[in-house]
Amino acid sequence: MTRRTGACLRTKARYRSTFFSEANYPKRLKNCFDAPILLYFKGNANLNQQRIISIVGTRNATDYGRNLCRQLCEVLAPYNVLVVSGLAYGIDVAVHKECIANQTTTVGVLGHGLDRLYPQVHKAVSQKMVLNGGLLSEFPILTNPDRQNFPQRNRIIAGIADVTVVIEASIKGGALITAEIANSYNKDVYAFPGRTNDVYSEGCNFLIKTNRAGLINHPKDLMYYLGWDNEVPEKKTHVQATL
Template identity: 40%
Template sequence: MRADADWLRLTLIPGIGGETQRKLLAAFGLPENIFAAGEAALAGVVGAKTARLLADTDNGAAVDAALAWGAQPGQRILTLADADYPQTLLDIPDPPTLLYVRGDVGLLNRPALAVVGSRNATPQGEGNARAFAGALAEAGFVIVSGLALGIDAAAHRGALAAGGATVAVIGTGADRLYPARNQALALEIADRGAIVSEFPLGTPAAAANFPRRNRLISGLARGVLVVEAAVESGSLITARLAGEQGREVFAIPGSIHAPQARGCHRLIRQGAKLVESVADVLDELGGGARPQTLPDAPATRPAGSDAAGRLLDQAGFDPITIDELVGRSGLTADALSVILLQLELDGRVASLPGGRYQRLAE
């Protein structure tokens, strides 16, 4: 374990980022050689200011704390020199010098697919994320996502519910679980999958960390499936990074009226593969055993009652208001409210903010 001390010492010096670390490693090899080199030799590679920082910084307490964390059961620190370091990250331009991992490190070198999307997801979007993640996990893929609310959490849950494996790449220290609403999910992932961070222990949630985190989500995977995304969103950053890293990009189309679908539509226009079923993903990536059941485009549900069945057909799959349903169905608002309440209790319709409703695929 002490062999990791020099790696930690290098990465825990404030002001020396990944680019500088890689430059030093390219010039001197292992971190122990960096610290054994004289200040003049270091200055010739990274400049006098950084060379002095390397020589003068005492971060021994932080190094010892990280070593103690990595010595706990189920916790590992992986360096670029470690055989268990994820090989797919070695293919990206800026692999982390080290990773903090909670859970099964073996999952980081298995075939993986990233599933990402909006934090403000629709019920339909979350359902799609769970269904696709579950089927892809059954097909042998590790599902990678970012532990955020919405699509990310639904993807993790779908993989776990299917008995598959999932990896959460987080934008905080591995000892901090964010957001708080997903802490129970995070603990389940740590127990049955893996949580990965490149950030030092104790790092709080900060906006700048999450775009940086996104390159690892795509880097760990063979492809990225975007379920829902606004035009300006972190999911589109992940998709762009995936393309730059040579990964496949997939997107599920949605309603032309839904803001959460516009990012997916933009990706499709830019060349992402349009996805209607898991078969679309498996046909592109190949490999792995196909699941027996694949989620497809929404199917017409069997009518529980004539009135409910007609109302679902009239509603369609786009979000719709009571007033619009009155116009389509000819029913009164009171009659509609009764039918909608029963459909909501049956899990066939979801209520949305703004007094709208949306039919759910079955």
């Protein structure tokens, strides 16, 4: 049984909680009909940053998908954007790593309490994220990473952002769930296509074919869709981070 002990988090400097009615609650998420009443956060990101993009994908990322993560995060880096994903295996953690490498603020939405981490092998990544971004959950401390929590947390990934981008996804799985939820919120979804016989691009191809997602052939296409292509991006001194 999940123990609800959220009130005690306000006494712990490591975490902070925010209620739906408070000013620092994510305003984009507040507009979603099934938004959580209470959120728990660890880190320093502004969850109401001017530009927020969610990026999701398969847990079985290929070299093609990881390369797209690298290219997209490099293009996004100068635009002062907050990148959200789920800190899962595959595309999610690849996105977080690329954001760290490009000094881009990144937040992971978790399917458990902030006092634990799943998968544990991503601990080093999560520690770097807290320094420039953070970890977010609707689940109080002592909540285990139970299977049913992860589809539930996907609505936060979809709702907190302006748009959702899908990089590699099978026809079933969390990435497609997130895309469908984003559609239900009337938010834009974009996807990179893949080969017709590639199981890990089948979901992306399906989203594009059924007009559930816009087609991205190159990361700069996203800048065009968002109307950022005519802007002069901020110049940033790039320091490669190690993981």
